[in-house]
Amino acid sequence: MTEVLAARARQVARAGTGGVDLDCDRQSTSGSVSQRACTFCGSRVVLYPIADAIHLVHGPIGCAVYTWDIRGALSSGPELHRLSFSTDLRERHVVFGGERQLEESLDELIARHSPRAAFVYATCIVGVIGDDVDAVCRAVSERTGIPVIPVRSEGFQGSKRKGYDAACEALMSLVGTGDTAGIPRHSVNLLGDFNLAGEIWIIQEYLRRMGVTVVANLTGDGRVDDIRRAHGAGLNLVQCSGSTTRLAQQLRQAYGTPFQKVSYFGLDDMAAALYGIAEHFKDPEMLDRTRALVAEEIATVLPVIDECRADLEGKRAAIYVGGAFKAISLVKALRLLGVRTALVGSQTGTAEDYRYLAELCDPGTVIVDDSNPAELSQFMATEDVDLFIGGVKERPMAYKMGVAFCDHNHERKVPLEGFVGMANFAREVRASVCSPVWQFTPRRARAGRSGTTAHTGRAAAGAAIEVMC
Amino acid sequence: MALADTARVAAPTPVRSVSTTNACRMCMPLGASLALAGFEGTVPFLHGSQGCATYIRRYLISHFREPMDIASSSIAESSTVFGGESALVDGIANVARVYRPAMIGVATTCLTETIGEDVGGALARIDGCRPEPADPAADGSVSPTGAAPALVHVSTPAYAGTHVDGYQAAVAATVGALAEPGAPTEQVVVLPGLVSPADLRHLREVVDGFGLSHLLVPDISDRLDAGVAEEYQRLPPGGTPLAEAAAACRARAAVTLGGLVSPGTALAGELLEDRFGVAHHRLALPIGIRLTDALVETLEGLGGTAPHWLDAERGRLVDAYVDGHKYLAERTAVLFGDEDLVLGLAVWLAEIGVTPAACVTGGRSGRLAAELVRLAPELDGRVTVVDDGDFAEVEELVRALSPDLLVGHSRGYPLSRALDVPLVRVGLPIHDRVGAARTRHLGYRGTQELFDRVTNALIERRQDESAVGYAYM
Ligand code: SF4
Numbered sequence: 027m028t029e030v031l032a033a034r035a036r037q038v039a040r041a042g043t044g045g046v047d048l049d050c051d052r053q054s055t056s057g058s059v060s061q062r063a064c065t066f067c068g069s070r071v072v073l074y075p076i077a078d079a080i081h082l083v084h085g086p087i088g089c090a091v092y093t094w095d096i097r098g099a100l101s102s103g104p105e106l107h108r109l110s111f112s113t114d115l116r117e118r119h120v121v122f123g124g125e126r127q128l129e130e131s132l133d134e135l136i137a138r139h140s141p142r143a144a145f146v147y148a149t150c151i152v153g154v155i156g157d158d159v160d161a162v163c164r165a166v167s168e169r170t171g172i173p174v175i176p177v178r179s180e181g182f183q184g185s186k187r188k189g190y191d192a193a194c195e196a197l198m199s200l201v202g203t204g205d206t207a208g209i210p211r212h213s214v215n216l217l218g219d220f221n222l223a224g225e226i227w228i229i230q231e232y233l234r235r236m237g238v239t240v241v242a243n244l245t246g247d248g249r250v251d252d253i254r255r256a257h258g259a260g261l262n263l264v265q266c267s268g269s270t271t272r273l274a275q276q277l278r279q280a281y282g283t284p285f286q287k288v289s290y291f292g293l294d295d296m297a298a299a300l301y302g303i304a305e306h307f308k309d310p311e312m313l314d315r316t317r318a319l320v321a322e323e324i325a326t327v328l329p330v331i332d333e334c335r336a337d338l339e340g341k342r343a344a345i346y347v348g349g350a351f352k353a354i355s356l357v358k359a360l361r362l363l364g365v366r367t368a369l370v371g372s373q374t375g376t377a378e379d380y381r382y383l384a385e386l387c388d389p390g391t392v393i394v395d396d397s398n399p400a401e402l403s404q405f406m407a408t409e410d411v412d413l414f415i416g417g418v419k420e421r422p423m424a425y426k427m428g429v430a431f432c433d434h435n436h437e438r439k440v441p442l443e444g445f446v447g448m449a450n451f452a453r454e455v456r457a458s459v460c461s462p463v464w465q466f467t468p469r470r471a472r473a474g475r476s477g478t479t480a481h482t483g484r485a486a487a488g489a490a491i492e493v494m495c
Numbered sequence: 496m497a498l499a500d501t502a503r504v505a506a507p508t509p510v511r512s513v514s515t516t517n518a519c520r521m522c523m524p525l526g527a528s529l530a531l532a533g534f535e536g537t538v539p540f541l542h543g544s545q546g547c548a549t550y551i552r553r554y555l556i557s558h559f560r561e562p563m564d565i566a567s568s569s570i571a572e573s574s575t576v577f578g579g580e581s582a583l584v585d586g587i588a589n590v591a592r593v594y595r596p597a598m599i600g601v602a603t604t605c606l607t608e609t610i611g612e613d614v615g616g617a618l619a620r621i622d623g624c625r626p627e628p629a630d631p632a633a634d635g636s637v638s639p640t641g642a643a644p645a646l647v648h649v650s651t652p653a654y655a656g657t658h659v660d661g662y663q664a665a666v667a668a669t670v671g672a673l674a675e676p677g678a679p680t681e682q683v684v685v686l687p688g689l690v691s692p693a694d695l696r697h698l699r700e701v702v703d704g705f706g707l708s709h710l711l712v713p714d715i716s717d718r719l720d721a722g723v724a725e726e727y728q729r730l731p732p733g734g735t736p737l738a739e740a741a742a743a744c745r746a747r748a749a750v751t752l753g754g755l756v757s758p759g760t761a762l763a764g765e766l767l768e769d770r771f772g773v774a775h776h777r778l779a780l781p782i783g784i785r786l787t788d789a790l791v792e793t794l795e796g797l798g799g800t801a802p803h804w805l806d807a808e809r810g811r812l813v814d815a816y817v818d819g820h821k822y823l824a825e826r827t828a829v830l831f832g833d834e835d836l837v838l839g840l841a842v843w844l845a846e847i848g849v850t851p852a853a854c855v856t857g858g859r860s861g862r863l864a865a866e867l868v869r870l871a872p873e874l875d876g877r878v879t880v881v882d883d884g885d886f887a888e889v890e891e892l893v894r895a896l897s898p899d900l901l902v903g904h905s906r907g908y909p910l911s912r913a914l915d916v917p918l919v920r921v922g923l924p925i926h927d928r929v930g931a932a933r934t935r936h937l938g939y940r941g942t943q944e945l946f947d948r949v950t951n952a953l954i955e956r957r958q959d960e961s962a963v964g965y966a967y968m
Contacts, residue, residue: 029593031592033589054545054567054569055569055589056567056582056583056585056586057540057566057567057568057569057586057587057588057590057593058566058569058589058593059565059567059590060545060548060549060567060569062545062549063545063546063549064545064546064547064549065544065546066544067546085605086522086652086653087515087518087520087522087653087654088521088525088547088550088605089550090515090518091521091522091554092521092550092551092553092554093550094517094518094906095909110516110517110518111514111515112516112518113514113515115654116655117652117654120652127513130513130514131513134512135514135516150543150544150604150606150609151605151606151609151654153575154575154606154609155609181543181544181606182544182570182571182574182606183572184571185545399564400593400594400729403727403729406727407727418553418556419549419553421556421560422556422559422560422562425560425723426561426562426721426724426728427727467723468723468724468725469725472725
């Protein structure tokens with residue numbers, strides 16, 4: 027039996043038990059130890075990879091320190107994004123206001139680093155102490171001649187999604203300010219790919235082989251000047267739908283650019299994304315090139331995947347990641363490896379995402395929104411999983427339970443997108459699941475002693491979810 | 496923004512900036528969470544936006560590689576207008592329900608301090624209207640009586656201090672809140688500061704060795720460096736028992752290790768002395784022969800006798816110093832991190848012949864330079880001390896001084912790589928290596944380990960740089 031706080035009862039369900047209708051995108055329940063962060067975090071993750079801009083966190087120091095170079099969002103050129111800039115507000119600013127501190131900080135940093143733009147993130151207290159961030163940004167922008175863009179990311183505004191929206195708004199203010207001359211018809215913008223471990227370069231290479239030009243990356247390996255001319259692209263590709271669908275919608279509204287939701291994780295979804303692009307441009311030759319590309323890439327990685335599947339067949343996984351769209355791809359990717367998903371959840375999914383997940387997953391699969399260590403650890407035990415796919419915060423919990431782990435979040439060092447990414451993923455999963463160390467963890471040791479598989483607790487799977495009152 | 500101590504400048508004073516680039520400190524609630532995690536059965540709780548708790552968890556989890564649950568009141572926009580008390584009340588009730596903790600330690604954040612939340616008042620109101628104790632047989636929680644969790648409150652506005660201030664403030668607040676005066680005890684209360692689990696275990700062993708009854712307050716060693724258990728433990732066992740922490744006010748003595756804090760932050764040791772008359776001793780972190788000798792003297796002064804093995808360890812350490820000294824001669828290092836650790840390390844490096852040419856900390860005690868010269872007079876005029884500094888300043892100093900070594904936490908790695916200066920990792924955070932919790936810094940034994948690491952880093956550099964490829968060094 028797994029206990030769930032009453033206030034969270036409508037954020038947990040099982041697939042195959044009737045209509046799954048999760049009540050999501052709400053403020054985290056007080057005291058529930060949510061795994062997700064705040065509005066600021068949402069904005070910061072989306073804008074962070076823009077490498078030739080200054081990202082100035084306006085607030086006390088913590089928010090800037092904890093987001094200093096924490097993601098492997100790689101740049102092929104400048105690396106300003108990897109520095110952590112803060113106005114480092116002090117007591118006197120809280121009393122007398124931080125506008126001057128902000129203005130002087132901007133002047134100083136722009137002079138020192140000559141960025142192409144500056145983003146100013148408002149943290150929790152900025153609104154409360156009454157700083158007019160917009161006015162400061164306007165003044166500095168006029169003086170320095172570069173865009174200085176306020177991001178309304180006060181932490182308490184809502185969930186992480188709210189921060190995505192603030193980031194999209196900031197990006198919208200840049201798009202449309204550049205010259206679109208010379209952009210070919212077969213061109214795209216890459217939305218929602220943050221170039222972790224160099225992933226966007228893999229996708230760009232596929233597109234190049236298909237004959238598609240990339241105008242702007244939003245935002246992995248992003249550049250301010252590219253973003254300014256992003257409205258000239260023929261199509262927007264939206265990966266990680268949670269963070270940038272809104273931007274795609276706004277771009278369609280403002281510039282008429284159509285968009286496609288894509289996922290670059292797993293063979294099926296990767297291939298579908300490329301075919302979708304070729305079909306969109308209605309170019310038969312491009313479609314031929316795409317077919318050849320997909321066939322070639324799959325042929326290269328299939329042996330690795332088959333080899334890993336032989337070792338992984340029959341294992342059970344839990345997935346808890348930031349975005350639901352990624353969770354969907356992961357369920358499919360695991361299936362290809364013979365691994366069944368017993369628990370799947372995300373920090374920022376929508377009701378629609380969860381409905382789709384419920385259809386996709388095997389009956390009985392637990393589906394959660396904005397979960398926490400208490401729930402996740404109980405489910406890991408009752409569902410008797412062998413593998414957890416998540417981020418750093420979930421890793422030690424999985425390890426303490428004798429469960430293998432694959433980092434599918436911002437800190438990954440190995441590219442998991444693209445066809446080659448699927449092979450990497452298979453290897454990453456196998457590297458943990460098949461390690462000999464698990465035999466010594468008490469839970470696995472017990473299973474080993476009784477001469478059964480680790481799944482002896484399987485009877486418990488499907489156990490009741492109890493609401494605590 | 497930082498204030499250089501210009502009194503004893505050996506290198507050019509770094510440029511003062513308005514903004515901070517790559518800060519050399521963390522925020523107060525992080526330190527408070529860590530301190531609170533060192534009490535038995537306690538859940539740290541941050542009253543503020545969800546992000547503060549999540550970021551701090553991530554940061555600490557990456558260091559300790561252990562689960563670290565920190566609850567949040569997750570306050571929403573409306574709370575900034577109408578107050579966050581209801582979020583606090585709901586949050587505490589939910590934590591009590593899910594974790595059944597013995598204590599919930601509530602630390603404030605920037606936001607709740609700025610909107611002026613009366614957390615103390617709110618907690619008193621919760622305490623006043625609590626139901627009768629639940630069924631004692633409810634489950635095997637650490638609160639065997641089934642009593643409602645103790646609630647303590649510490650004020651930690653990030654803009655008012657550093658993570659070290661947050662840590663010390665939380666220890667003082669907890670000791671003060673739990674205090675139950677009564678008959679004096681024979682205990683020596685050791686207030687260890689922000690040191691590693693391995694350090695805490697060693698400290699326990701040392702004080703035990705003196706035959707002194709003692710208590711570490713707080714003690715994260717078991718809670719943040721635990722084995723793998725059969726069942727997942729929401730509340731990891733270990734930590735300073737609350738009943739014993741309550742008796743700290745009756746101890747015969749309190750020993751604070753480190754304790755450099757911003758003006759205005761009170762230490763638990765001072766509180767014990769001022770409010771309860773407990774004799775308070777303040778020592779630098781015991782790193783190296785001189786500073787560990789000072790701890791030994793203090794413990795002897797409290798009636799203990801140094802164990803033989805400690806003498807033997809001291810002897811072996813001196814022997815190691817002698818064996819290694821030529822590798823160290825005329826070497827210089829740049830140090831960064833928490834004031835207490837930087838102070839201990841700098842005094843130690845000086846005694847083995849390495850000049851700590853620059854010491855940069857995010858701290859603001861304003862006392863580091865004076866303490867350095869007091870404890871290692873030979874450093875007078877030979878070290879640049881930067882208080883309230885950031886890594887832009889560290890970089891400037893490293894460029895100016897071309898040291899042989901960086902000694903500090905893993906945030907110095909980008910600099911170490913860019914300027915090709917080896918980094919010896921100490922303190923918190925260590926996010927790019929395993930074993931942070933097992934890194935020992937204190938006592939003769941901890942010094943021995945540091946000594947080997949520092950000396951070997953220098954030897955390795957020399958070996959790598961040699962064209963000959965010596966297999967003996
Ligand atoms: S600096 Fe303030 S708002 Fe930022 S994480 Fe720390 S407590 Fe939270």
